[in-house]
Amino acid sequence: MIAKKEVTPMLDKLGMKRITLSLPFRLNHVNCFIAEEADGYKILDAGLHNEDTAKVWEKELAGKRVTDIIVSHYHPDHFGYAGKLQEKTNARVWMPEIDLQAALQAWEKPFLEKLKANYHRAGIPEDISGALAENTAAFAPLVTPYPKVENILKEGETLQFGKYAYEIIHTPGHSDGLVTFYNRENNVLLSTDHILPKITPNISYWFHGDSNPLENYLHSLKKIKKLDVEWVIPSHGDPFQNASKRISEIEAHHAERLSSLKEMLKTRLTVYETMEKLFPKKLAVHDTRFAVGETLAHLEYLRLAGECGRELVDGIYIYHVIS
Numbered sequence: 050m051i052a053k054k055e056v057t058p059m060l061d062k063l064g065m066k067r068i069t070l071s072l073p074f075r076l077n078h079v080n081c082f083i084a085e086e087a088d089g090y091k092i093l094d095a096g097l098h099n100e101d102t103a104k105v106w107e108k109e110l111a112g113k114r115v116t117d118i119i120v121s122h123y124h125p126d127h128f129g130y131a132g133k134l135q136e137k138t139n140a141r142v143w144m145p146e147i148d149l150q151a152a153l154q155a156w157e158k159p160f161l162e163k164l165k166a167n168y169h170r171a172g173i174p175e176d177i178s179g180a181l182a183e184n185t186a187a188f189a190p191l192v193t194p195y196p197k198v199e200n201i202l203k204e205g206e207t208l209q210f211g212k213y214a215y216e217i218i219h220t221p222g223h224s225d226g227l228v229t230f231y232n233r234e235n236n237v238l239l240s241t242d243h244i245l246p247k248i249t250p251n252i253s254y255w256f257h258g259d260s261n262p263l264e265n266y267l268h269s270l271k272k273i274k275k276l277d278v279e280w281v282i283p284s285h286g287d288p289f290q291n292a293s294k295r296i297s298e299i300e301a302h303h304a305e306r307l308s309s310l311k312e313m314l315k316t317r318l319t320v321y322e323t324m325e326k327l328f329p330k331k332l333a334v335h336d337t338r339f340a341v342g343e344t345l346a347h348l349e350y351l352r353l354a355g356e357c358g359r360e361l362v363d364g365i366y367i368y369h370v371i372s
Contacts, residue, residue, distance in 0.1 A: 056288055059280070063237065064211025070096035070105055072126055074335055076248070079126040080284050082239070084211030089114035091210055092140075093230075093239065094121055094284065095130040097191045102130050110138070118196070119208070120144040121241035122227040123152035125192050127284065132194040142196040143208075145219070147226030149198050151258060156189040160257060167256040171341060172319025172365045181338045202228050215239065220273065222266020223250045225258040229273070237280040243269065244295055246286040249302050253342025254349055263350040267303065270296045303347075310347055314357050317369040320345050 060067055065084040072078055082093040090113050096102040115138035120128050122145065135142050144152075154160050164185060168178035202208070204219040208230065215230035220243045230239040242250050252266045259265060278292035289295065306327070313326050324337075324344040332340055348368050351357040358371045 059288060060282075063213060063232075063235065065093075068105065068109055070102050070126075072097065073099075075333070076285060078285065080282075080286075081127075082210075082282075083109065086116070086209065086211070089116035091115075091117040091119060092134070093119045093210065094127040094241070095134050096127075097125055097129040098133050098193065099129075099191060103133070106130070106134060114138075115140045117200075118142045119202070119210070120148075120196075120198075121202075121229070121284070122224040123148035123155065124224060124242070125188050127241070128152055128196075129188075129192045132192075132196040135196045136194065141200050142198045143200040143202050144196075144198045145202045145226035145228050147221075147258075148224055149201075149226075151225065152192070153195060154257065155255070156186070156192055161186050164256065168341075170361075170364065170366050171345065172321040172367075173341065174321070177321075177337070180334045181341065184334045184338055204228070210239075218272065220269035221259065222252055222262055222269050225262070225265070231276060231278070235280065236276075236278060237282065238273065238276070238278045238292060240273075240281045240283045240292075242284050244273065244281055244292060244299070245283050246281070246289040246295065248285070249299050251339050251343055252303075252346050253339060254346040255342055261346075261349055261353050263303065263346045264353070267300065270300060306347055307351060310351060311356060311370060314351075314368055314370045317367050319365055319367060320348060323348060323368065 065082045068081045068083055069078050070081060079096055081096055084091050092115060095118060118131050118134055118140045120131050131142055164182040165178050168181055202217050204217055206217050207214045208217055213232045213234060215232050218229045218231055220227055220229050223242045227241060227243060229241055229243050252263050254262055274293050274296045280290060281292045282288045313323060324340050327344055328340040352359050358369050360367045
């Protein structure tokens, strides 16, 4: 981990500034970035669309011309304010195509109407499933208006941000389309939510998109590990060194969790029962939703690898080890 007093000089060298926005969750902040170039400023990620975010950006952007808003993935704390910021600045918005499509569906009625049925199949009690579905729906005002996206972030292409050009790397897992940005000259990775210094990124199956996000995530970690990145600048927490070491720690975490799961599944369990064993502490509704998604992602990883089975019993999925 880099001492906080060293963060600003490091970012100055790269020609960018970190904008830390507050979040009303247990994970209480998101790091966004702004970089000055010849014709104006570029922004990387935008925060939630709420009053706190609006005030910070209004102060930060006073007197500045914003040309581009880059959105690393569709999750609300990165995507949410992009549309409103585009309205205010008339900037171009860039996003990965996969996550653009996810963003345009994840808070709309057709998907929301299916949520309770999906939660029922996960074995979640009706009162809790209702609260989880309401929690998802409550994000709609925090992510709208949607931006008009005419520029797609594509793997292998390069993007100028501040003083340097970055290779766009598709690193699915935390979301299906999530991208990171790598500058070879300085051996630095803008890791967005792919690699974080103190916590493991949430890897969830949200009842849409790729059915095996954990497999994708582990593959993406290997892709970054091959680069042997020296400096990592994340979207949560402070910059840190030695990406490969942190990746090994994250890989070990998931290996341990999968091993624990296989032991648990010697008893037949629903998704919800499994989640209660994996996350025994009492969780707030928002955190429960993430815990369900993460549990499901790990169960499906095992099932698709042939390491556990799944049966539909009275409309509820039951997972078990294969005897």
